[in-house]
Amino acid sequence: MTKIINKWYLSLVIAPIITTYLTNFFTLPKLFSDWKLAIIFSLTIFAISLLIELKLLSESHNSPNENDKRIIKRLFKKLDVKSFQQEICMNDSWNGYKQDSIHSIIKYQHAVRLIKNKTVDKKVQQMIDVFNYKLDLFTDFTAKNVYGDNSGFLIPFKNSEDRNSVKKDAEKMNILAKNAFEELESLVEYLKFKKYI
Known part of the structure; x- marks a missing residue:
């Protein structure tokens, strides 16, 4: 679990939420102005990043010592x-x-x-x-x-x-x-x- 927490892509979930709430007063693209779309987008990227990390980890585990x-x-x-x-x-x-x-x-x-x-x-x-x-x-x-x-x-x-x-x-x-x-x-x-x- 600590390996997952230390990864950079956790910011993909947190950054859009913070950006959406802090910039409600500015006009932004549709993706960042609607917080639901921002969360869906960031969770999609997060899931893809986790799948890539899992694939890399399983490949390194399968290689012989x-x-x-x-x-x-x-x-x-x-x-x-x-x-x-x-x-x-x-x-x-x-x-x-x-x-x-x-x-x-x-x-x-x-x-x-x-x-x-x-x-x-x-x-x-x-x-x-x-x-x-x-x-x-x-x-x-x-x-x-x-x-x-x-x-x-x-x-x-x-x-x-x-x-x-x-x-x-x-x-x-x-x-x-x-x-x-x-x-x-x-x-x-x-x-x-x-x-x-």
Whole structure:
């Protein structure tokens, strides 16, 4: 409300009224001699000015924050989206995951929890939080069901006595990876729509 009160166009309402009452003794154009017309005219200009101000304010609100853009780029660089898509989501967990891909996810998860990487835009932050939750489900489950070998891969416990259980766990890892990737896709789509990336 204080922003509206401080605007110059409030004088458009007050000035014609004062002019009309103070200059009743002088001959003025029809617009200023009839106070009803003066008020209608000034209110019309006032309404148009408010609509322009509202449009400018909404446009400035819709533009992405530069700091948020830097945060998102930094987080996506940590995540390595291409590697996440190709090596985790499009790969069957039964074949194993590259350790580097999992490490980039863990680096991302650590970075995203830092307070300096929180965005001002609440909708973006909420979508990032949902993606992080799904990613946490994936990494927590995967950490319990794979082991590292010398070839640089994290593979399921295929040599276990209960091979059917390991296959079910591998299928669940695939589902959890897919769920996390779906959240990432919706996040990226929203960020592109809002011109963050």
